[in-house]
Amino acid sequence: MPKNPRKRTADDDGSDTKDLMSNKTPKLPVETALDKKNTQALQSRIKKANDDRAARDAEWAALHPAGGPPPPAGSRGDGTFRLTHLRMGAGDCTIMCTPEGRVVLVDCGTNDSEQAPADFAAMAADVLESKEYLLNYPRIDVVILTHPDKDHYNQLAQLLPQTAIPRTVYHSDERKEYAKGGWLNRVEGYDDLCRRVELSADQAEREISEKKGKSRVTKKVKTAIGYTRLAGGTIPSSGTPEEEKLDGDGGGLVVLYEKGACKITILAGMVQYDYEDDKDDGTNRASLVTLVEVYDKSFLLLGDATRSTERYLVNQRAAKIKNVDYTTAGHHGSNRTSTGQFFVDAVDPVRQATVSAGKKGLDAHRLPSWQVIDRYQIRLNASGRGKYPKHTVSAWPDAGDVVEKQVEEGVFTTGCSTKGVQIIVPPATPRPGL
Numbered sequence: 001m002p003k004n005p006r007k008r009t010a011d012d013d014g015s016d017t018k019d020l021m022s023n024k025t026p027k028l029p030v031e032t033a034l035d036k037k038n039t040q041a042l043q044s045r046i047k048k049a050n051d052d053r054a055a056r057d058a059e060w061a062a063l064h065p066a067g068g069p070p071p072p073a074g075s076r077g078d079g080t081f082r083l084t085h086l087r088m089g090a091g092d093c094t095i096m097c098t099p100e101g102r103v104v105l106v107d108c109g110t111n112d113s114e115q116a117p118a119d120f121a122a123m124a125a126d127v128l129e130s131k132e133y134l135l136n137y138p139r140i141d142v143v144i145l146t147h148p149d150k151d152h153y154n155q156l157a158q159l160l161p162q163t164a165i166p167r168t169v170y171h172s173d174e175r176k177e178y179a180k181g182g183w184l185n186r187v188e189g190y191d192d193l194c195r196r197v198e199l200s201a202d203q204a205e206r207e208i209s210e211k212k213g214k215s216r217v218t219k220k221v222k223t224a225i226g227y228t229r230l231a232g233g234t235i236p237s238s239g240t241p242e243e244e245k246l247d248g249d250g251g252g253l254v255v256l257y258e259k260g261a262c263k264i265t266i267l268a269g270m271v272q273y274d275y276e277d278d279k280d281d282g283t284n285r286a287s288l289v290t291l292v293e294v295y296d297k298s299f300l301l302l303g304d305a306t307r308s309t310e311r312y313l314v315n316q317r318a319a320k321i322k323n324v325d326y327t328t329a330g331h332h333g334s335n336r337t338s339t340g341q342f343f344v345d346a347v348d349p350v351r352q353a354t355v356s357a358g359k360k361g362l363d364a365h366r367l368p369s370w371q372v373i374d375r376y377q378i379r380l381n382a383s384g385r386g387k388y389p390k391h392t393v394s395a396w397p398d399a400g401d402v403v404e405k406q407v408e409e410g411v412f413t414t415g416c417s418t419k420g421v422q423i424i425v426p427p428a429t430p431r432p433g434l
Contacts, residue, residue: 005297021063075131077101081262081294081425082132086124087414089114089358090332091151093124093159094301096292099261100425102141103133105166106290106301107152108159114358114415117186123419124159136163142256142264143169146287146303148177156183169194170255172269172286192231197253197288200226202315204273225273249433251316252291260430262294267320268305271312278306279337285309287330291320293429298324299345302338305330310343316389318346325351326423329376332357332370332411333395344379351385352410352423359394359402359415366396368413377409385410392416 027190076097076352083096097103114118128134143166145153166187171178175194178184187193203222210217228235228242230249235253237246242257250267268289272282287303302309310330313321327347330338333355353376357368357381373395389409394404394416404416412421 017146020408021152072131076103076133076135076137079427080420081297083292083299083358083424084127084331085354085414085421086127087153087327087417088155088356088419089120089415090361090367091155092146092303092332092356093155094328094356095128097133097227098256098258099249099294100258101137102248102256102258103137103139104143104144104256105140105160107146107303108156109152109154111149111151112358114360114363121159124155129161133252134161138163140166142167143176144255144266144288144290145169145171146289147171147283148173148302149283149304153178153183168255170253170288171265172197172288172338173283195231196229197266198227198229199251199266199269200271200273200312201228201252202226202273202312216257222257226236226271233278249320252320260434261427262292263434265291265293265320267291267317268309268312271309273312274308275311276307276340278308280306280308284331284337289313291317291324293426293431293434295324295430295434297425297428298422298431300324300327300349302328302330304332304338305342306337307343310338310340312321312344314343314346318361321347323348323350326348326355329353329355329368329372330368332361332365333372333407335369335371339375341374341375344375347375348379348383349385349410350383352412354421355381355395355411355413357415361396361402361415362381368395370395370397371428373407373411373413376411377407380409380411 077100079099081096081099083094085091086095088110090112093108094106095103114365115123134140140160171189171194173196175184175196184194202225204225205220205221205253207218207220210219228254235244237244237248239245243254245254246252247254247265252267253279254263256262256264262275270286272286274285278285284304285306285308287305287309289302289303289305289309292299292301324347327349333339355368355372373393388410390406390408391412392404393407393411393413394402395413396402414421
């Protein structure tokens with residue numbers, strides 16, 4: 001049975017979003033059927049949004065015809081994949097550029113950048129507006145907002161260039177929860193191009209009471225929980241285009257596809273069942289979790305996923321998350337809510353784990369935890385993974401002040417970097433099925 005959710009504690013991110021669950025034992029969601037009129041209206045709005053987006057894509061293609069000179073080496077669209085986890089302090093922001101030159105942003109916010117505002121803005125601009133990402137490119141093809149905690153979205157308007165118009169935004173929770181600053185209003189027809197993702201369908205064990213004769217007996221049964229929906233509607237499992245349909249390999253939502261080069265899939269979203277008593281009010285648990293497969297490498301981006309989100313991924317997406325090359329640690333390296341040993345073992349990353357957190361962070365939060373860093377170090381060593389040049393990692397022990405150490409394992413914290421942690425994947429033979 002799911003446990004009662006608890007109030008946020010010292011290592012939470014201090015966000016001011018509302019609780020999604022009461023302090024009573026949560027009931028399993030019951031889906032209400034839309035009447036025919038509402039269903040038709042929803043389908044009509046989605047069709048209009050898709051038509052509008054297709055028209056803008058055609059307009060873009062006319063301005064940037066295929067067959068032109070290739071971009072210079074080191075620039076967006078040169079066939080190389082690039083990803084940067086920015087140095088956001090107590091926050092999170094990841095930007096990437098696909099081999100064909102499409103730009104994807106996952107979150108952009110902070111509670112404390114650990115830099116003077118002008119220095120922080122200049123640092124972010126050096127990365128975001130570089131030739132590798134947004135220089136002379138007036139749109140962000142895919143924006144993924146993992147959940148509405150302010151340290152994941154409150155810098156969108158401040159750090160992104162005004163010319164960068166998002167094409168489609170995928171998010172958990174309600175769109176209005178991200179409304180501070182009005183950045184989402186940049187999306188033309190944003191009501192329908194901002195799409196809520198629900199990928200939480202599973203089976204859960206519950207206790208039920210039945211009457212037998214003059215007494216009652218309790219037994220455990222498996223019951224269906226959660227949803228598989230996009231913008232409130234069903235997600236197709238076949239047909240063209242390849243995007244915005246279910247991935248036949250694992251049931252996630254494909255949001256970007258470049259044949260033979262790159263596929264980006266949302267694996268989980270709006271998980272609400274508390275499998276692991278994760279000490280969360282439901283907001284972090286609902287985080288969108290993203291898998292990036294590019295050439296022969298893969299990346300797992302967890303947002304603030306909790307141990308319950310991790311359990312859902314192990315239950316439903318085990319084959320997709322096993323032996324990813326690169327992963328992030330959920331919830332800025334919190335040991336209290338995230339990165340269970342069962343999950344580290346299930347993922348067993350091949351190369352690297354990155355924690356988005358400050359070099360010192362906020363005293364009240366004590367993130368990241370050395371227990372999380374150690375957990376990944378031990379897993380990487382046990383699996384015989386390669387070493388990196390010695391580099392500094394800072395984290396909080398169970399007691400006392402933040403501690404810096406030199407490590408050789410593939411564990412990195414963004415706060416100990418200059419501008420962020422960048423990973424580059426050159427063209428290579430793609431993995432099967434890509």
